Structure formats: structure tokens, C-alpha cells
Amino acid sequence: MTPRRRPATTAPPIPAARAPSANSSGPLASDAVLPVDRDHGLHLLHQLVRIRRFEERCVELYSASKIRGFLHLYIGEEAVAVGVMEALTPDDAVVATYREHGHALARGIESSAVMAEMFGKVEGTSRGRGGSMHLFDRRTRFYGGNAIVGGGLPLAAGLALADLLQHRRQVTTCFFGEGAVAEGEFHETMNLAALWRLPVLFCCENNLYAMGTALERSEAVTDLALRAVGYGMAAWPVDGMDVLAVEDAARRAALEVRAGRGPVFLELRTYRFRAHSMYDPERYRSKDEVAAWRERDPITLLTTRLTGAALLTDDDVAAIERDVTAEVDAAVAAAEAGTLEPVEDLTRFVTSEVRR
Amino acid sequence: MKTTYREALREALRDALSRDERVFLMGEDVGRYGGCFAVSLGLVEEFGPERVRDAPLSESAFVGAGIGAALGGMRPIVEIMTVNFSLLALDQIVNNAATLQHMSGGQFNVPLVIRMTTGAGRQLAAQHSHSLEGWYAHIPGICVVAPATLEDARGMLWTALCDPDPVLIFEHGSLYNLDGNLADDAGPVDIERAAVRRSGTDLTVVAYGGTLGKALEAAELLAADGIDAEVIDLRTLRPLDTATIVNSAVRTHRAIVVDEGWRSGSLSAEVSARITEEGFYDLDAPVARVCSAEVPMPYARHLEEAALPQVTDIVAGVKQLGA
Numbered sequence: 001m002t003p004r005r006r007p008a009t010t011a012p013p014i015p016a017a018r019a020p021s022a023n024s025s026g027p028l029a030s031d032a033v034l035p036v037d038r039d040h041g042l043h044l045l046h047q048l049v050r051i052r053r054f055e056e057r058c059v060e061l062y063s064a065s066k067i068r069g070f071l072h073l074y075i076g077e078e079a080v081a082v083g084v085m086e087a088l089t090p091d092d093a094v095v096a097t098y099r100e101h102g103h104a105l106a107r108g109i110e111s112s113a114v115m116a117e118m119f120g121k122v123e124g125t126s127r128g129r130g131g132s133m134h135l136f137d138r139r140t141r142f143y144g145g146n147a148i149v150g151g152g153l154p155l156a157a158g159l160a161l162a163d164l165l166q167h168r169r170q171v172t173t174c175f176f177g178e179g180a181v182a183e184g185e186f187h188e189t190m191n192l193a194a195l196w197r198l199p200v201l202f203c204c205e206n207n208l209y210a211m212g213t214a215l216e217r218s219e220a221v222t223d224l225a226l227r228a229v230g231y232g233m234a235a236w237p238v239d240g241m242d243v244l245a246v247e248d249a250a251r252r253a254a255l256e257v258r259a260g261r262g263p264v265f266l267e268l269r270t271y272r273f274r275a276h277s278m279y280d281p282e283r284y285r286s287k288d289e290v291a292a293w294r295e296r297d298p299i300t301l302l303t304t305r306l307t308g309a310a311l312l313t314d315d316d317v318a319a320i321e322r323d324v325t326a327e328v329d330a331a332v333a334a335a336e337a338g339t340l341e342p343v344e345d346l347t348r349f350v351t352s353e354v355r356r
Numbered sequence: 357m358k359t360t361y362r363e364a365l366r367e368a369l370r371d372a373l374s375r376d377e378r379v380f381l382m383g384e385d386v387g388r389y390g391g392c393f394a395v396s397l398g399l400v401e402e403f404g405p406e407r408v409r410d411a412p413l414s415e416s417a418f419v420g421a422g423i424g425a426a427l428g429g430m431r432p433i434v435e436i437m438t439v440n441f442s443l444l445a446l447d448q449i450v451n452n453a454a455t456l457q458h459m460s461g462g463q464f465n466v467p468l469v470i471r472m473t474t475g476a477g478r479q480l481a482a483q484h485s486h487s488l489e490g491w492y493a494h495i496p497g498i499c500v501v502a503p504a505t506l507e508d509a510r511g512m513l514w515t516a517l518c519d520p521d522p523v524l525i526f527e528h529g530s531l532y533n534l535d536g537n538l539a540d541d542a543g544p545v546d547i548e549r550a551a552v553r554r555s556g557t558d559l560t561v562v563a564y565g566g567t568l569g570k571a572l573e574a575a576e577l578l579a580a581d582g583i584d585a586e587v588i589d590l591r592t593l594r595p596l597d598t599a600t601i602v603n604s605a606v607r608t609h610r611a612i613v614v615d616e617g618w619r620s621g622s623l624s625a626e627v628s629a630r631i632t633e634e635g636f637y638d639l640d641a642p643v644a645r646v647c648s649a650e651v652p653m654p655y656a657r658h659l660e661e662a663a664l665p666q667v668t669d670i671v672a673g674v675k676q677l678g679a
Contacts, residue, residue: 093428127461136460143427143464148451154417155452158424158432165380165406165430172424185447188417195412349462350496352520 034244038311044243045306046320047082048299051102053324054111055274057332058101058118058132062278066336067118069131070147074102076273079298080205081106083246084173084268087201087254090140093163093172095156097205098133098147099272103175109137111327112334121338128341129349149210150183152176153202157189160198160263171257173201178267179210181227182218190231190265197262201253202228204265205240207272212284228265240270241296244305273297361534364509364542365395365471365527369433371543372514373403376431379517380407382418383435392437393473393532419445419470423453423522426468431517436472439488439526453522454497465520469513474502475566475616476664477530482652485660487616489526489565490623493594499523500593501547502565504531506538508591511545523547526593528566528616550597552604556586559610559679562601562627564590567614567665574670583679593623601627602634609640610677614665619647641677646670 036044055075061067074081081102088094088107096103104114109125117124118132125135126145134145143159146152156174163170180186181204193200204224208215215222228235234256238249246268253264271293275282306312359367372379381396387410390397400408411418415436422434436442442449449470457465476485493500499519503509509527516523553568554575563571568589575585586604590596605611611631615624628643649663 125461126459126463129461130459134459136456136463138460138463143424144456144459146452148447151420151447151451154420154448155424155427157417158421158426159428160424161421162425162428162430165425166428185416185420188412188414189420191412192414192417192421349458349460351499352457352465353462355520 034248036244036306036309036311041302041306041311042316042320044082044086044247045299045302045312046323047106048078048243048302049320050111050324050327051078051082051105052299053328054105054114054331055101057328061118061332067132069133070098070277071118071132072099072277073272073274074099076293076297077205077207077240077270078102079243079246080203080240080268080270081175083243084201084203084250086247087250088171088173091168091170093141093143093156093159093170095143095152095159095172095174096145097149097152097175097177098145099177100135100145100175101132104135104137104142107137107140107142109135109140109142111331113137115331115335116338119335119338120340121335122341123334123338127349150176150180150185153180153185153189156200157193157198160193160200161196163199164196169258169260171199171201171254173203175203175205177210178204178206178208178215178224179213179218180204181224182210190228190233193263194232197260199257199260200263201250201257202263202265203250204267205270206267207270209272209276209284211276212280214284225265225267228267233263233265235265235267237267237269240268241298241301243298243302357538357540358535359506359538360532361506361509362393362395362532364506364538365513366397366399368510368513369396369399370402372433372517373399373407375514376517378429378431379433380409380430381433381435382409382411382422384411384413384437386410386435391435393529395532396435415441415444416448420448420452422468422470423448423456423466426466427456427464431467433469433471433513433517436470438484438529439472439474440483440486442470442472442488449492449498449522449524450495454495457521458497466522467517467520468522469516469525470522471525471527473529474526475528475530476648476653476660477566479655479657479660480653481655485653487648489524489593490615490617492524493623493626495594497521498594499547500526501591502526502528502593504528504565504568504589504591506534506536507542508545510538510542512547514544515547519547526565530566534569547592548597550591550600551589552586552600553589554585554587556584556608558584558608559586559612559674559677560601560604560608561585561587561612561614561670561674562590563587563614564593565616567616570665570667571614571670574667574674577667577671578674583674585674590627596627596630598630598634602631605631605643606635606638609638610679611639612644612646612670612673612677614646614670616648616665618650619645620650622647644673644677646673
């Protein structure tokens with residue numbers, strides 16, 4: 001699983017550990033036992049559970065009509081955002097998709113601000129102008145919340161170009177689903193980023209379905225890392241259900257990117273346990289398939305791993321749950337207590353208020 | 357000094373690249389080729405390939421990269437060869453550049469300038485000749501300007517770069533060889549107000565970009581017939597300087613709008629509506645329009661000429677107004 005350093009003038013070889021796999025649409029269990037200490041293990045588990053419980057509360061609030069619009073849940077995919085964010089520094093930039101609550105929380109945006117945004121309140125990340133799909137945060141360099149599939153990739157290339165031109169050793173991490181791989185903007189950006197050796201970490205969250213369209217129904221070549229290699233960048237698939245594997249891969253990849261060796265592409269194989277959005281009867285996949293993936297629930301995987309290594313007790317788990325429940329309760333209370341933007345301010349922020 | 361519209365644009369680019377390290381030019385063939393219309397000729401030699409950056413043919417990626425670079429603290433100037441090609445980047449311009457400030461609740465602004473060629477008159481047919489700036493003028497969150505004079509070609513760019521939000525500059529392809537005198541100390545100009553290019557009392561002719569010259573020519577012909585036309589150059593298509601337009605129309609009591617875009621759903625329709633909304637009771641005639649024929653731009657010279665607003669069409673339109 002080691003990305004090769006590529007010579008300046010030739011395309012990189014396909015990393016040995018990522019030879020095209022026969023089964024590119026199934027779970028990718030790794031055999032490697034990655035080291036983890038108790039504190040870090042607890043931290044990762046806390047983040048996974050935090051996102052899970054936050055999302056579960058969103059479902060309840062949607063049913064109670066507190067949250068409206070489109071709501072895309074990250075349940076099942078938490079290990080991807082949690083693992084990748086571990087590799088980033090505060091100065092790095094993040095570009096995410098419309099299924100970005102988990103990324104926002106893992107990046108360090110206050111859960112109360114994320115919740116308030118979904119309540120349409122001024123205290124929300126975007127003052128209630130964005131909603132679930134458009135979370136933004138200047139402090140953590142979180143550039144959305146982008147709801148055009150593929151549309152965030154060029155932005156990420158540009159953020160990275162700005163870093164390159166200003167000689168900053170920063171990484172722009174761009175999350176997108178495997179559905180984006182069919183979009184022209186994906187291919188244009190892959191080429192541009194590789195051509196200009198832009199410091200972008202491309203994180204393809206392959207959850208196998210672009211809404212209801214299975215990967216093999218939308219792509220002739222379903223080995224997505226192979227596609228990226230074709231553009232001249234290092235790329236390899238990662239078990240996106242194993243947060244330790246994700247973190248390890250992201251750290252290696254970020255190291256390459258930060259060192260100025262050009263973009264890296266990670267294909268994070270994951271699965272969405274819930275519907276695409278709240279309007280999805282899930283006619284396109286079987287309950288058996290969902291059940292099989294739930295066997296590899298990222299929270300269960302990490303819990304089992306930590307428990308097996310005697311790094312986690314039932315009391316630890318209970319403490320995490322208590323902590324997370326308190327945080328989510330507080331977030332909901334803050335969102336409830338938040339204020340609505342006065343209608344007189346409707347047209348604010350169409351253009352900048354500070355003119356220079 | 358004697359100069360051309362093309363040279364004035366180039367001088368504006370050189371000035372911007374010299375003034376601010378954050379400024380860079382990016383687009384297809386802006387470097388080694390010198391720009392598809394030779395606007396940036398020589399700049400790569402002067403400022404280097406990092407700052408005069410040739411991009412692969414991928415409008416969406418490099419326009420989006422311009423947006424991202426603007427978010428990241430740079431002041432990019434992105435060149436798109438023609439407005440027809442800009443449709444390949446429409447997602448980035450409309451869904452990102454125009455929305456990020458609002459969608460982020462005021463956190464992220466996009467100080468990006470996009471230059472592109474617009475308009476017909478060079479027998480380039482239906483995929484290089486259209487005037488779609490009116491579409492962009494429909495979009496909140498972006499500013500749209502159209503330099504029609506040497507002063508504006510020289511002066512609009514720096515002002516656009518100082519704007520914290522996206523500005524689109526539409527250069528009419530038939531103007532690149534326009535020549536004349538430009539003051540030696542010519543510099544930045546405002547991008548907020550329309551300009552009265554010819555004062556008159558009998559009627560108001562509203563034009564912009566490639567049609568300004570035709571409007572002024574028509575005004576001279578009308579003067580020979582004793583009709584004193586006022587000619588207004590819109591300069592900024594969004595936000596429209598409604599006050600200057602309406603004040604003139606209210607004073608002259610008649611108005612005609614010249615627009616190289618198609619009539620249906622056009623910028624000319626917007627200008628006409630604003631004059632009617634705010635000046636109706638002072639008008640002596642309905643607002644008239646001279647627009648392009650509703651046809652994809654044909655290649656053959658005589659057909660293209662027939663499709664475009666011509667001086668004779670403007671004169672005829674004015675005569676029908678009863679001025």
C-alpha cells in the first residue's frame with residue numbers, strides 16, 4: 001500500500017499493492033494490522049460515534065419537520081471523513097460534497113453551527129442560506145458543501161494552485177463520490193491537477209451508488225484508482241470502512257502531496273447504510289447487500305479492534321455515548337434557540353459588503 | 357498616444373501583472389501563442405509561464421481553478437476564447453462563482469475576473485459569434501462589463517480586479533483593431549455608470565460593446581436629417597445603471613435599444629422594460645429595439661450582415677419612432 005514516488009517525466013507505475021482487483025465493487029478488507037494506541041483509538045471512536053449519532057438525530061428532526069430540503073446522511077461512511085481529517089493540518093483546505101455533515105464535524109466545525117444551519121438559523125455555518133448541502137467555514141478552511149456532482153473538483157484544483165503559487169506547503173483535500181467519475185469536470189480536473197502537479201488529495205468516496213445507479217451501470221471501467229493512474233498520479237484503493245486503514249492511507253498520501261510530488265487519488269471503498277436522501281425507497285439494491293455491508297460497520301470494526309487489543313472497555317463506550325448525546329442535545333438546543341435572519345436582510349451577501 | 361483596443365487591453369494586463377503579485381493570467385493559448393486574438397502577445401516573455409499560464413482545453417476546470425485560486429488569495433484573470441466556449445464553464449460561473457458569497461453566508465468571496473470575446477462580424481458562424489452576455493447579466497452575484505472604447509479597454513480591468521466579487525469582461529471581437537488616441541496617463545475607470553457618448557435632445561439610443569460604434573454612426577446620419585440623438589453606452593450590463601438610462605429617455609421622450617443579442621428574453625428587453633417601468637408617462641412612443649435576427653449566426657458574409665443590427669436598421673428604427 002505504498003504510493004510510489006514517480007519520476008518527473010513519466011507516469012507512475014501502478015503501486016504494487018493495488019493491482020486491479022477482481023472484485024472492485026465489494027468490501028476491501030485489509031490484512032494489515034495497523035498500530036493504534038488507546039488515546040488515539042478512543043479519539044477516533046468518539047468521532048465516528050459523534051457523526052453517527054448526529055446523523056441519527058437529523059433523521060428524527062427531519063421527520064419532525066425541523067430540518068427540510070434535501071438531507072443526505074453519512075451513516076456507514078464515517079470512517080472516511082474521520083480517517084482523512086487526521087492527516088490534515090489546520091492550514092489545509094477541504095472541499096466536500098452535499099453529503100458533508102460528517103466532514104464538517106470531523107474537520108472541527110461546531111456541531112451546533114451545523115445543526116443551526118439545517119434549522120435555517122443565523123447561527124448556522126452559512127447563516128441559514130445554505131442548509132444541509134452547503135456548509136461553509138472560514139476558520140477551518142471548509143469550502144462547502146458543493147451540491148453539483150463534480151463541481152467541487154475544479155475549486156479544489158484552484159485552491160491548490162493558489163498554494164503552489166504562494167509557495168505554501170498545504171494540502172487541499174477534495175471529497176467526491178464515485179458518481180463524479182462520470183462527469184467531465186472530474187476528468188478535466190484530474191488532467192489539470194496532474195499536469196500542474198497541484199497539491200490536491202483526491203478522496204473518492206466509492207459507496208457504489210450514484211443515487212440509485214450502481215457503479216457498474218455507469219462506468220465501463222469500475223476500478224477507479226486505475227482511472228486516476230491513467231492521468232499520471234499515484235492512486236490506490238483503501239478499505240473505507242476501517243478508519244485505521246483510511247487514516248494510514250491519508251497520512252501517506254498527504255505526505256506525498258505536501259512534499260510537492262503532485263496530487264494523489266484515494267479510492268475509499270465504503271457504503272451508505274441509509275437511503276440516498278430522505279426521498280429514496282431504495283429499489284435499486286437488496287436488503288441482503290445492505291446487511292452484508294453492515295457487517296463491516298466502521299464503528300463495530302473499530303470497537304472490535306480496540307476491545308480485542310484490550311484498549312477499550314464497556315465503560316469507555318458508555319462514556320463516549322454519554323458525551324456524544326450531550327453534544328448533540330446541546331447542538332439541537334442551540335439550533336432551536338437560534339435566530340432567524342430578518343427578511344429585510346434577504347439580499348445581503350449577494351455581493352461582498354466590504355468592497356475591497 | 358495612438359493605440360488600438362487590443363493594445364489597450366494588453367497594457368491593462370501588463371499594468372495589472374506589474375502592480376500586484378497575486379494577479380496571474382490563465383487560459384487557452386494565452387502564453388506561447390500570445391492569445392487567440394493576440395491580446396496577451398509578449399506577456400509570457402515578460403512575466404513568465406507561472407503568471408501567464410497556458411491551460412489545457414478544459415474550460416470548466418480552469419475557470420473553476422480560477423475560482424478556487426481566488427478563494428485561496430490570488431487575483432486570477434481567466435481568459436476564455438469566446439462566450440460560446442464559456443458555456444463549457446457555465447457550471448463553475450453560475451453555480452460557484454456567483455453563489456459562493458451568498459451560500460457561505462458572506463464568508464467566502466470570489467475576486468475573479470473572466471475575460472472573453474463576444475459577438476459576430478468576422479464570418480465565424482454559429483459557434484464563435486453569439487452575444488450571450490445578456491444571459492450572464494441575468495445572474496445575481498456577478499458583475500458584467502463590456503468595454504466599447506479604448507479608455508474602457510484600458511481601464512476596466514484594474515477596477516474589476518479590485519472588486520471583491522466576480523467580474524466578467526466581454527470584449528467584442530470586431531473591436532480589437534479599433535484604433536484611436538488614448539491619453540498617456542489613461543488608467544482605471546469606474547465600472548458602475550453608463551456613459552453618455554453623444555449628447556442629444558430628440559431621442560435616446562442605448563447601445564454597448566460592439567453596437568456602440570454603429571449607434572454613434574447612426575446618430576451622425578440622423579444629425580444630417582436634423583435629428584439630435586443622445587447615445588448611451590451601457591458599459592456595465594449588470595448591475596444596470598438604470599438612472600442614467602431612464603433620465604435620458606425621460607428627457608428625450610423616445611428611446612431605442614440596440615443589442616447584438618437576440619430579441620427574445622434579451623438584455624434589450626430588460627433595458628426596455630426599465631425605461632417603461634420608470635419613465636412611461638414621459639415617453640412619446642413605445643421603446644423600440646434593434647436586435648440580431650433570431651437565427652444561429654450564419655457564415656456567408658451577406659447573411660451575417662443581414663442578421664446583425666446595422667447602422668441603417670438603427671436609422672430606420674429611429675425614423676419609425678417619429679423623432
